[in-house]
Amino acid sequence: MTATKGRYGVHGGQYVPETLMPNLIALEAGYQAAREDRAFTANLEAGLREFVGRATPLYFARRLSQGYDGNVYLKREDLAHTGAHKINNALGQAMLAQRMGKTRIVAETGAGQHGVATAAACARLGLDCTVYMGALDCERQRPNVQRMQLLGARVVPCEAGSRNLKVAINEAIRDWISHPDDTHYLIGSVVGPHPYPAIVRDFQSVIGREARAQILERTGTLPDAVIACVGGGSNAMGLFAGFVADATELHGVEAGGDGRGHAAPLSHGSIGVLHGAMQYLLQDEDGQILNTHSIAPGLDYPGVGPEHGGLKDTRRAQYHVVGDAEALAAFHELARLEGLIPALESSHALAFAKRLLKQRPGLTVIVNLSGRGDKDLPALMATGGPECEVGEVKSEVSNG
Amino acid sequence: MADSVAQAFAKARDESRAALLPFLMSGHPTPQAFAANLHAAAAHADIIEVGVPFSDPLADGPVIQAAAAKALGHGTTLSGTLEALRLRAPGPPVVLMLGINQVLARGVDKFAKQAAEAGVSGAIVPDLPHEEAGEIRAAFTRQGLCLIAMLAPTTPQPRMRTILGQARGFAYLISVAGVTGARDSLPTGTIEYLRRAREHSPVPVCVGFGISKPEHIEHLRDHADGVVVGSALVRALEGGATVADVLSPLRLACRRAASKLPQITGAKP
Numbered sequence: 279m280t281a282t283k284g285r286y287g288v289h290g291g292q293y294v295p296e297t298l299m300p301n302l303i304a305l306e307a308g309y310q311a312a313r314e315d316r317a318f319t320a321n322l323e324a325g326l327r328e329f330v331g332r333a334t335p336l337y338f339a340r341r342l343s344q345g346y347d348g349n350v351y352l353k354r355e356d357l358a359h360t361g362a363h364k365i366n367n368a369l370g371q372a373m374l375a376q377r378m379g380k381t382r383i384v385a386e387t388g389a390g391q392h393g394v395a396t397a398a399a400c401a402r403l404g405l406d407c408t409v410y411m412g413a414l415d416c417e418r419q420r421p422n423v424q425r426m427q428l429l430g431a432r433v434v435p436c437e438a439g440s441r442n443l444k445v446a447i448n449e450a451i452r453d454w455i456s457h458p459d460d461t462h463y464l465i466g467s468v469v470g471p472h473p474y475p476a477i478v479r480d481f482q483s484v485i486g487r488e489a490r491a492q493i494l495e496r497t498g499t500l501p502d503a504v505i506a507c508v509g510g511g512s513n514a515m516g517l518f519a520g521f522v523a524d525a526t527e528l529h530g531v532e533a534g535g536d537g538r539g540h541a542a543p544l545s546h547g548s549i550g551v552l553h554g555a556m557q558y559l560l561q562d563e564d565g566q567i568l569n570t571h572s573i574a575p576g577l578d579y580p581g582v583g584p585e586h587g588g589l590k591d592t593r594r595a596q597y598h599v600v601g602d603a604e605a606l607a608a609f610h611e612l613a614r615l616e617g618l619i620p621a622l623e624s625s626h627a628l629a630f631a632k633r634l635l636k637q638r639p640g641l642t643v644i645v646n647l648s649g650r651g652d653k654d655l656p657a658l659m660a661t662g663g664p665e666c667e668v669g670e671v672k673s674e675v676s677n678g
Numbered sequence: 679m680a681d682s683v684a685q686a687f688a689k690a691r692d693e694s695r696a697a698l699l700p701f702l703m704s705g706h707p708t709p710q711a712f713a714a715n716l717h718a719a720a721a722h723a724d725i726i727e728v729g730v731p732f733s734d735p736l737a738d739g740p741v742i743q744a745a746a747a748k749a750l751g752h753g754t755t756l757s758g759t760l761e762a763l764r765l766r767a768p769g770p771p772v773v774l775m776l777g778i779n780q781v782l783a784r785g786v787d788k789f790a791k792q793a794a795e796a797g798v799s800g801a802i803v804p805d806l807p808h809e810e811a812g813e814i815r816a817a818f819t820r821q822g823l824c825l826i827a828m829l830a831p832t833t834p835q836p837r838m839r840t841i842l843g844q845a846r847g848f849a850y851l852i853s854v855a856g857v858t859g860a861r862d863s864l865p866t867g868t869i870e871y872l873r874r875a876r877e878h879s880p881v882p883v884c885v886g887f888g889i890s891k892p893e894h895i896e897h898l899r900d901h902a903d904g905v906v907v908g909s910a911l912v913r914a915l916e917g918g919a920t921v922a923d924v925l926s927p928l929r930l931a932c933r934r935a936a937s938k939l940p941q942i943t944g945a946k947p
Contacts, residue, residue, distance in 0.1 A: 291810055293810055295852075296829060297855050299808070299837075300837070438743065439747070452736065452739075452857050455736070455856055458832050459855075552779065554805070565779040565781075565784070567733045
């Protein structure tokens with residue numbers, strides 16, 4: 279492929295219908311202007327401090343570190359307003375949209391965290407907000423549907439096909455195509471056509487910037503590794519951004535699902551185009567997109583941000599697969615040992631930290647605790663979570 | 679094969695008609711019915727658009743999405759579609775409509791070669807904008823296929839000229855910012871937008887999205903070289919109508935009182 283705009287190696291680009299191209303061109307220019315506008319960046323910083331509650335702490339998980347045989351630090355994005363890292367990007371993009379004169383926001387959501395963050399940012403700024411959510415996800419993340427509605431957003435369940443995140447993105451893009459003048463598509467991850475992957479990474483890079491400064495202040499050295507779960511990949515890109523120029527290892531963790539399927543395109547996919555960008559994705563030989571499976575709705579996506587594809591191809595980052603059972607075990611361990619209830623998505627990263635420290639004891643690692651798990655409780659209680667103790671759990675999916 | 683497209687427009691023009699471009703989804707409502715409909719449409723169509731079903735189309739509304747899902751459920755594939763086209767009786771030129779990922783999955787050169795061998799004249803790839811089209815257009819051109827250029831109501835004038843500068847076969851003007859699907863009325867401004875496009879186009883300009891009724895075509899026939907009818911036809915076939923039921927009145931509506939439309943001069947933008 280010819281190098282066109284927004285490429286990370288072969289990945290990225292702009293594969294959208296002509297109706298949207300003028301919007302993408304305007305968005306790129308609008309973003310550039312906002313970045314150079316000191317009033318905008320000052321407003322965003324104030325919003326991150328006072329509305330989101332940044333900086334989020336870097337927490338040394340003492341009992342978990344003993345159990346896992348290393349030094350485990352958690353970047354506490356679960357403490358950000360609305361309970362996940364998603365608000366960093368939602369607030370930034372909503373302010374950008376307003377600066378560009380847009381009055382209406384559409385967004386997709388998987389776990390519901392991006393939808394809640396977008397609804398909150400829109401309420402704060404007085405923007406009209408519509409969130410598309412797969413009907414399956416509406417069922418398994420009911421508290422987040424209610425929170426979005428409480429914040430004044432319209433939630434549209436998507437019944438087509440797999441009834442999950444992929445379908446929600448399809449519908450959000452179709453809405454945007456139909457309202458290109460007044461509407462901004464507030465995409466929730468480092469996916470989609472250029473310039474979205476760069477915009478979302480930049481707004482999330484606050485995670486890595488803070489974590490780097492915090493670990494240096496605490497230990498005087500950089501960590502051996504940083505670890506984050508990867509669905510679309512925004513919390514991982516945000517964390518990686520702080521360390522990509524260092525020698526620190528970057529580990530991304532994809533969802534291995536269970537016997538019914540997985541959601542691990544970096545580990546088991548091939549290169550193609552989905553939702554406007556070339557990327558690793560799960561597809562059949564005819565280019566039809568395959569259905570995915572993960573217990574974590576936020577990871578239940580057949581594609582992955584193009585910059586992750588670039589980091590994989592250059593081997594700057596390594597990507598691994600953790601299945602439902604291994605993630606659930608880590609979920610319970612963090613709750614019992616640290617008094618923290620992680621999101622099922624973040625639990626995949628915790629499970630990989632355990633695996634890494636088992637192979638290489640004594641490392642210092644930062645795990646992005648990208649969100650809190652309250653949203654997952656109704657689904658978990660319905661299935662009856664397993665009781666797990668440290669050391670008892672076996673991994674079910676091999677290293678990708 | 680690009681010549682067959684030019685000849686189809688020339689013939690319609692000589693007969694004082696706007697060209698009619700019906701859309702059929704491969705494998706819909708069943709693979710057998712699709713083959714029969716393809717045959718039946720030949721009597722009414724100047725060019726036939728054949729959709730290759732995709733799991734995640736971005737530019738399609740509910741009717742074409744549902745038809746694609748149904749066709750995929752019947753096991754419809756690109757190879758099966760090309761085979762059906764290869765086996766058809768001689769008829770109007772066919773252009774495929776499909777997603778860029780379907781082209782890439784086959785391999786761009788292999789796709790172009792196989793499509794040409796099946797007698798296909800070109801392809802509409804809605805999620806391949808001008809910026810990303812270069813190599814694919816070149817591969818198509820090597821096999822005599824046209825990559826159909828698309829214009830939207832949001833396309834600014836200078837960009838329109840750039841896009842039309844590369845247009846082959848015909849240009850597809852999207853009537854409305856939105857997804858495919860029948861609409862009660864067409865947006866105002868379409869005629870002015872058609873006029874601007876034709877001024878800069880080296881090839882015939884067709885209009886599509888939302889066209890479902892003879893009245894729509896009567897409104898557009900003196901301003902467009904051709905009209906595309908998609909969702910309205912797919913929905914009618916889904917409901918048990920025949921191709922002739924739907925296309926006969928539309929074909930009549932394409933007839934111009936006189937040759938009112940100035941000929942495309944081939945002027946470069």
